[in-house]
Amino acid sequence: MKPTRLRAALTGAALAPVLVWTLFPIYWITTASFKTELALYAKPPQWLFTPILDNYTRVLTNIPFFQYLKNSLVIAIGTTLGSLVLGTLAGYGFARFHFRASEAVRFLVLVTRMAPRMVLVVPYYLMMQRLGLLDTYTGLLVAYVSFALPFSIWLLIGFFVDVPLDVEEAAMIDGCSRLGVLIRIVIPIAAPGLVVAAIFAFLVSWNEFLFALILSGVEAKTLPVVIAGLNTDAGPLYGEMSAAAVMVMLPNIVMTLALQRYLVKGLTLGAVKG
Amino acid sequence: MRISRSFRYLAVAVLVVLAVASGADVPASAQGKTITLSMLAGYKEDVLRANLPEFEKKTGIKVVVDAAPFGDLYKKQLLSLSMGGRYDVLFMDEPWIPPLSEFLLPLNERMKTLDTADFIPTTVASGAFQGTQYAVPVDPNVQLLVYRKDLFEQKGLKPPATWDELLADAKALHDPAKQQYGIAITASSDIQTALYMLLAMWSYGAELVDGGKGSLNSAAGKKGGEVFLELLKYTPPNVKSYNFADVNKAIQLGQAAMAIQWASGAKPMEDKTRSSVAGKLGYAQVPKAVRQTPMRGVWTIGIAKNSANQDAAWQFATWLSGREFGQAAVTFPSATSAIHSPRFSVLKDPGTKAALPYADTLLVSLQITKERPRLREYADIQENLRVTAGKLTAGELTLEAALKEIDAGTNRILGK
Amino acid sequence: MAAGRAGRWFLLPGLVFLFAIDLIPLAYSGWISFYNWWLIRPRDIRFVGLANYTRFADDPEFTRAVVVTTLFTAGAVLVEFLAGLGLALLFAQPFKFLRPIRVLLLLPLFVVPVVGATMWRVIFHPELGVLNYYLGVIGLGPLPWLSDPRLALVSITLVDAWRTIPFMFLVIYAGLEVLPAELFEAAAVDGATAWQSFRHITVPLLTYIMLLAVLIRGMDAFREFDIIFVLTGGGPGTATQTIQILNYRAFGLGHMGEANAIGIVTLIIVAAMCFVLMRAVLRPQVARG
Helix, strand or coil, X not given: CXXXXXXXXHHHHHHHHHHHHHHHHHHHHHHHCCCCHHHHCCCCCCCCCCCCCHHHHHHHHHCCHHHHHHHHHHXXXXXXXXXXXXXXXXXXXXXXXXXXXXXXXXXXXXXXXCCCHHHHHHHHHHHHHHCCCCCCHHHHHHHHHHHHHHHHHHHHHHHHHCCCHHHHHHHHHXXXXXXXXXXXXXXXXXXXXXXXXXXXXXXXXXXXXXXXXXXXXXXXXXXXXXXXXXXXXXXXXXXHHHHHHHHHHHHHHHHHHHHHHHHCCCCCCCCCCC | CHHHHHHHHHHHHHHHHHHHHHHHHCCCCCCCCEEEEEEEXXXXXXXXXHHHHHHHHHHCCEEEEEEECHXXXXXXXXXXXXXXXXXXXXXXXXXXXXXXXXXXCCCXXXXXCCCHHHECXXXXXXXXXXXXXXXXXXXXXXXEEEEEHHHHHHCCCCCCCEHHHHHHHHHHCCEHHHCEEEEECCCCCCHHHHHHHHXXXXXXXXXXXXXXXXXXXXHHHHHHHXXXXXXXHHCCCCHHHCCHHHHHHHHHCCCEEEEEEEHHHHHHHCCCCCCCCCCCEEEEECCECCCCCCEEEEEEEEEECCCCCHHHHHHHHHHHCCHHHHHHHHCCCCCCCCCCCCEHHHHCCHHHHHHCCCHHHHHHHHHCCECCCCCCCHHHHHHHHHHHHHHHHCCCCCHHHHHHHHHHHHHHHHHC | CCCCHHHHHHXXXXXXHHXXXXXXXXXXXXXXXXXXXXXXXXXXXXXXXXXXXXXXXXXXXXXXXXXXXXHHHHHXXXXXHHXXXXXXXXXXXXXXXXXXXXXXXXHHHHCCHHHHHHHHHHHHCCCCCHHHHHHHHCCCCCCCCCCCHHHHHHHHHHHHHHHHHHXXXXXXXXXXXXCCHHHHHHHHHCXXXXXXXXXXXXXXXXXXXXXXXXXXXXXXXXXXXXXXXXXXXXXXXXXXXXXXXXXXXXXXXXXXXXXXXXXXXXXXXXXXXXXXXXXXXXXXXXXXX
């Protein structure tokens, strides 16, 4: 379909309210981080104001923020890698190799996501305690990969199945191994799927609270627990929470910007037929 | 392929980061003089951390602080204690002590080494259960009446002493057209709602549990409930969604002329960056009817029974409940909240009176507090109370039905 | 394709991991649900069979929670799916100005749920919130976003949608991007309209992805907790009290048997829903590949 200026204008018009709705709370949180509480609740609402940095300084000095940032980052990257590796392998396995119990096993993979996470608290606590993994990176990593893996597998199955078989077969005839085909051919074609799986796994880990609370406390404490701590018994500290939230958003934005060029069409390596 | 090469580099880089970082996997090794504390995150944690170096220098004991948010601290402590966890000392809210007593070290003998005469007696009682002392008081809290001195002066009113006077004053100061409301309390399914209702019922002589049975459904309970519901007529219009913080906001932003609030919530009301009425507030005891029953809530410090460092833990508990920390905590320069000391000496200190405008009222109220039932099952009973109070204010139940349901729930829980 | 022996090696690592780390713990928590384990009484644990389950059968609060949860899930998934699909289609167009906006649309996903919900509480505040302020200015009056039982349900759905539409958009958009351009070009050459292209090319090829998105979202919405808890705490009254809030309560009081029973019941309900949905949509599509 030829893109016309009219369509561009209509698209823009449709997007504008969506963007406003999506971005307004983000804007509100960001400005809240630079305001006093009094200013936050001012009537009429203040759109222009003199920003203060107190919230940021308080968050950064009262708590070892960068320590927790490092914890969160390490665990999130580990989760992403773990789920990508295991998920890609398993996804390809399901996509290309069918056996009688294929469907049932696939469903079983998803079943773990059907129970509320809370039911896993006691088993995980006991498991990590026995293995000596309480309050360690490894413990949380293992837990988070298990949370992210089912969806990653299912998602990647969908993307791998869409890769044309002929391309794979051609490569194998040329002497490529299955694994080689997966890495050199299938993954680049299905790149958008991997990007989504990566972002998803990263977010599962980055935003997760309950298990970070239960399975860690000092050494492996992550940012969501810290932020929840700003919801004090004397009420939420809006300014500090917003400042912390803004800082916590930034690595996600960086990651997405880095990954987003793989989210586009056109990574096919030239069609099968010329 | 260009793509797989850059992915390879990225993967290697990340693996290196992970390998280096996992070196930090090893938790702090216990050297006999390290204790682990389960602490409340937020303001109290900040005050503690600020003063901890002094303790560590004086005693050589290192304290590892594991702080959890308010809504989750009990869960975390319960899970850890019940499954053989690793806490030595625990910072606990008093209602948790009966259920956790199973796992706590009795402190009766050790308490004798403290100058308990300096403690307000009700605060010491908060750490006891069935005759055994399980925890030492650190930070007592009590419900107070907060009111706008300026508005009261304008209308020539005196701060109310009884619930009837409270209702009258609230009505007189209630002017929705000008967005001025009589009083701010909560009417949501938040726990505060249940506690307000309980306060009112207590004042008229009712008891939540009496003789091992639910006894709120009585004439006194009914009267208290009616007064509570009547009070809701003079509140801001959407109190059905209010929680602890919203009550503060109502005062801070000049919407409400009065509020019943925990003393720890009062400090932010005097903070100029959060409150437009700083300096205009007065503090009084909660109103009375048949009796005066300000509700008590004390944060305490206890020792785990299976702690391997009981002596060091006791040293810490002594310090945390001591005069030095108490004075430092009370005068800590932050307007987010406040730590109150359970000691007469600290509360009567002029430095304290300068830091806490409500210090006098706090001292008086703390000596006549009423405690919530000291039962292992209290958390369950309070949950039932909370949900039912929420249904009452939402209109899902009548007062009679609500009282019946509360007692039925209490009996069911205790009969288990 | 027949089951090659190589297939085993691809599948084993992930499956073994999930089996050990997910299914076994899940089975354990199922096992716990047959006991009356109260954490504060570790020596008083007894086998009670199905007692934890039968108490729900005559508990009106539980039934109401099931209704509330189902309403919320259905509403949320519907809104989020349609919006996500619409946005994905909009963004699939080859306009240059769309590229930088993509990341902006994803921002709500990057906000820690607790903070997002807290900020929405500030925005929703009946007297002091910015939303009611402007509604008042244009004459639609202040609305009791969180204190009216029915409106509260709408409010939590709104916030959940705000948070999750980016996710639906992302998944469907990625699916769209992988569709081979040649198909659409060929259709255009044959004179197909945009709608026909959509109906006959996009929808069939995208069915799996869309179904997956709906399933995952459905499962997550059914188990949603943080946002609802922060916004309304289950209130006013029991208007927004979902099964997860009941679960949280039991869990917070240390009643492990009960809490796990609620969890297993949730599992069964969700599994049934998914099974039905998958059969209905995927059966017509024989496994491809």
